[in-house]
Amino acid sequence: MDLLALADFNLVARHGGFGRAARTAERPKATLSRRVAELEASLGVRLFERGSHSLKLTQEGRALFERTDTLLTELGEATSAVAAGGATPQGRLRISAPMLFSQMALGKLSAQFALRHRQVRLEITTEDRPVDMIEEGYDLVIRVNPDPDEQLIGRVLLRDHLVAVASPTLRKPPQGAAVPAIVRASSGQTRWDLLTKQGARAMEIDPVLRLASLVMIRDAARSGIGAAVLPFSLVAGDLQAGRLVHWGEMRLPPIEIWALYPSRRLLSARVSAFLEFLKAAFPNGTPEELAAYAQD
Structure with missing residues (x-):
């Protein structure tokens, strides 16, 4: 051609x-x-x-x-x-990112990036569904535990883990009794498999609230209506302040937040610049870094 x-x-x-x-x-x-x-x-x-x-x-x-x-x-x-003789980041940079990560960090990150790279026009859309980068015209996507895709390459930005938390006013149920729980609207869970200071424990749950977002679930858990399982980065500040208490860690693989881009396309200067910016923001990729960044 x-x-x-x-x-x-x-x-x-x-x-x-x-x-x-x-x-x-x-x-x-x-x-x-x-x-x-x-x-x-x-x-x-x-x-x-x-x-x-x-x-x-x-x-x-x-x-x-x-x-x-x-x-x-x-x-x-x-x-x-x-x-x-060099590559200056410029032009439109279109990114898709998950809801929670966007709410916690991308408002500040996008503003700081835009101040540093005045010739880049950054556009971030927030959605948890798996988007088709090529068909929908994205330069970069940020995803949680993405499925393998031969057309995409990327890097892990952050690792997190799930913890069971509750208000100090909510007492742990005795062994075998169900705990009132706040869960995602789409969740079909009936129990939590936790690792506590006393060892492994299976905790039956009785969903008293089903909510659409993790931020909503955290806010409801603060009220004492029920316990919840949430990313540590989201509740680290509440645990430190005593608004929530730690009941145990979920016995699940870690949460990984990835930055992905098509392997069959040139990696533009603007994408490279944003990736390096994220790496500088979260140099060790720990949940504590994300929690601290979100609370600044």
Whole structure:
């Protein structure tokens, strides 16, 4: 495929017409039209529907534009950086991150990053679902215990663990009795397998509240309505202040927060800069670091 023709097609698609693209790029309109026609001929499909006063992408044209626009932008940035002898982070940086991590840290982190890198336009969306980075146009995703994906590579940012906590006013139930519990709305748990100072203990639970977010669960646990299992980083301040007490640790693998990006794309200067910024914010990747950062 002719990369120059593909670049001209993306230029026209981005500006919505041959005339606007030609004026922006200061190139002849006829040259752009010829290049796009040659690309259509080589692919055997129409990329634009041409009307007397309008130009509209076909379904095939839209698919080609969505899949190649970011790639060509990054290729241009890479060649410019090499020619200039260095890489300056610039352009839009689109990130997807989980709800809790965003609430605890990303407000401050994003502002500090933006102050340091004025040429980067940072955009962070918050969602816990597994997004499709390529299809949805993300440069970086932050995920909790992600499933293996051959198309993605990344690094662990933080490790955390789950602890059972409760208000000091809530007494532990005797062995075999169920404890009133606050759980996630989607949880089907009926017991907690804990590791306490006295050893392993299976604790039956009676869900008295089902809530959508971990922050809501923590706030409800403070009131004494029930016990809850939460990430240590979220409740470290409450444990230290005595608002909550520690009942034990869940006997589960650690929580890992990963930063992921596509292995088949160039790692842009702006993504590299954000990754290094996260590494500096959490140098050891401990839950205590996240807890301290969130309480600053």
